[in-house]
Amino acid sequence: KNQVEQSPQSLIILEGKNCTLQCNYTVSPFSNLRWYKQDTGRGPVSLTIMTFSENTKSNGRYTATLDADTKQSSLHITASQLSDSASYICVVSDRDGNKLVFGAGTILRVKS
Amino acid sequence: NAGVTQTPKFQVLKTGQSMTLQCAQDMNHEYMSWYRQDPGMGLRLIHYSVGAGITDQGEVPNGYNVSRSTTEDFPLRLLSAAPSQTSVYFCASSYGRGHFPGELFFGEGSRLTVL
Numbered sequence: 386k387n388q389v390e391q392s393p394q395s396l397i398i399l400e401g402k403n404c405t406l407q408c409n410y411t412v413s414p415f416s417n418l419r420w421y422k423q424d425t426g427r428g429p430v431s432l433t434i435m436t437f438s439e440n441t442k443s444n445g446r447y448t449a450t451l452d453a454d455t456k457q458s459s460l461h462i463t464a465s466q467l468s469d470s471a472s473y474i475c476v477v478s479d480r481d482g483n484k485l486v487f488g489a490g491t492i493l494r495v496k497s
Numbered sequence: 498n499a500g501v502t503q504t505p506k507f508q509v510l511k512t513g514q515s516m517t518l519q520c521a522q523d524m525n526h527e528y529m530s531w532y533r534q535d536p537g538m539g540l541r542l543i544h545y546s547v548g549a550g551i552t553d554q555g556e557v558p559n560g561y562n563v564s565r566s567t568t569e570d571f572p573l574r575l576l577s578a579a580p581s582q583t584s585v586y587f588c589a590s591s592y593g594r595g596h597f598p599g600e601l602f603f604g605e606g607s608r609l610t611v612l
Contacts, residue, residue: 428501428587429540
């Protein structure tokens, strides 16, 4: 069964610190991997989309990496801000494309 | 652009009642989809559409119907609500063509409680 596992489930960091969120998947073959940010009570918003041939992609202070051989991805947040407090969701698309597999998300809390 | 608009934001139903969650997008996206989000679980696809007049089932379609008469609108109908359908529902659209959704744009969600 295609699965996407994220770790940790939740994380608390101090403002200004860096953090890394992990995503492991078993979807195979896969087309692309996405990271979304979901603020409390809002819909998810896309951060990055990477195809299987890309190793890294940045969006401001967010940098996603992908190792298609080990089926792992990470999302690194640099110099965290209070507004980074949210759930971060890893999503993997299988070759069909129309059926995305969502991870349960990592809840990040940035405190001052 | 308003993006993806969902209504209502909150709804309480009694078991057995029916209702329709509305979803509209103004980005001329061909791909539209409905997801449900439950605590501790990833979003799960209910139904999706790759264009007007075309719909298909996702991972958890039972108890839900959809139609796509226009490019803009993709309503989700609950036929006979059950407590297991208590969830937060998200509509999403994408510029993707065919069966490959590009970047997904989500609505703000509809929180449904079935008593």
